Amino acid sequence: xxxxxxxxxxxxxPIKRKGQASAFNIAIPELRGPIVAFLxxxxxxxxxxxxxxAETFQANPEIASVGHGFYEVCDNDPPREMIVPANSCRFDLxxxxxxxxxxxxxxxxxxxxxxxxxxxxNRIGPIPTELVFCADTPILAFTLALGGAVILEQxxxxxxxHAANLCAPGPNDALKIRRNxxxxxxxxxxxxxxxxxxxxxxxxxxxxxxSIRVDLERIKLQSGEEGGRWRVFxxxxxxxxxxxxxxxxxxxxxECAVGACALLxxxxxxxxxxGWYGRNELGRFRNILGRAEPKVAPSFFQRRPVAExxx
Numbered sequence: 001x002x003x004x005x006x007x008x009x010x011x012x013x014p015i016k017r018k019g020q021a022s023a024f025n026i027a028i029p030e031l032r033g034p035i036v037a038f039l040x041x042x043x044x045x046x047x048x049x050x051x052x053x054a055e056t057f058q059a060n061p062e063i064a065s066v067g068h069g070f071y072e073v074c075d076n077d078p079p080r081e082m083i084v085p086a087n088s089c090r091f092d093l094x095x096x097x098x099x100x101x102x103x104x105x106x107x108x109x110x111x112x113x114x115x116x117x118x119x120x121x122n123r124i125g126p127i128p129t130e131l132v133f134c135a136d137t138p139i140l141a142f143t144l145a146l147g148g149a150v151i152l153e154q155x156x157x158x159x160x161x162h163a164a165n166l167c168a169p170g171p172n173d174a175l176k177i178r179r180n181x182x183x184x185x186x187x188x189x190x191x192x193x194x195x196x197x198x199x200x201x202x203x204x205x206x207x208x209x210x211s212i213r214v215d216l217e218r219i220k221l222q223s224g225e226e227g228g229r230w231r232v233f234x235x236x237x238x239x240x241x242x243x244x245x246x247x248x249x250x251x252x253x254x255e256c257a258v259g260a261c262a263l264l265x266x267x268x269x270x271x272x273x274x275g276w277y278g279r280n281e282l283g284r285f286r287n288i289l290g291r292a293e294p295k296v297a298p299s300f301f302q303r304r305p306v307a308e309x310x311x
Contacts (some may be wrong), residue, residue, distance in 0.1 A: 019132030024139075028121050036116050038136060042160045043112040046071070053115045056150050062148030064120040065140065067091075067109035067288040069155040070308060082155040083107065086300045092148030095202050097207035102144055104296045105209075109140040109149060112157045120146050127191055134183050141191050141208070145198040177223050184216040193233050210242040222271045232270055233262040244294060250290025 028036070035057055037050060057064050064086055070086030091102035091109070097242075107113075114136055123141045127135050144256045186263040192205045227235075240255055247255070262270055
């Protein structure tokens with residue numbers, strides 16, 4: 001049985017578009033097949049997606065879910081890039097290091113990349129209806145606690161980015177920014193409690209959510225909702241500690257300079273400067289001063305150009 005965007009539209013009509021979680025909660029109990037594959041209405045699957053996923057489940061009877069790489073499509077243009085792991089791998093929450101690794105690659109388990117055993121979905125149960133979008137995040141998180149996931153290196157779906165994406169706000173879209181803050185806060189209230197019920201230690205959960213917590217703090221500070229210079233400093237120092245270790249002396253000096261800017265500049269101005277730094281790829285000058293070792297190798301999750309023969 002395939003849980004597709006067509007089925008979602010059918011079952012969501014009676015609930016007057018109350019959101020993704022409500023549709024999931026109505027549809028999933030009606031499914032009878034052993035594997036459920038999710039598909040957003042904006043996206044589409046590559047050829048052989050379902051057969052490859054089914055073969056992976058058959059070859060790995062202990063796993064709860066399967067994810068994979070994907071092509072990125074802007075509006076209606078042909079795909080120009082793909083996001084893939086360097087090779088097939090496993091995600092789970094068996095240790096702090098495993099949680100950190102999984103937390104950095106969650107995009108490879110997002111809705112149109114996600115397939116789950118139906119008996120695992122039965123164990124997960126209903127999702128909070130406040131999650132009008134991103135309701136796949138609790139599901140994929142819980143599958144990592146209930147057997148883990150295999151992540152395939154093949155790009156097996158096309159993920160479309162456009163102005164109407166609910167979870168991709170622009171810098172001046174106050175409504176979408178507020179909605180993303182609310183969704184992230186629901187994640188942080190709800191998911192850790194359920195992971196504890198599934199036997200995941202708190203220190204593992206804390207590391208698994210490092211990226212979401214840092215991103216949430218940054219969004220709040222950039223939007224001016226709360227916090228001042230000292231909170232920006234603590235957030236950026238926390239991000240550095242979450243992502244890197246073993247910095248050289250030169251890198252430490254660079255981070256001290258960043259911290260000084262955080263304390264001197266208003267939060268919005270600081271993040272405007274940080275955005276300008278990133279857009280212009282000025283990190284290459286930082287690397288002249290020194291380096292720090294990423295806790296998860298950034299080369300493992302690759303953004304690669306798409307050759308015509310790959311489509």
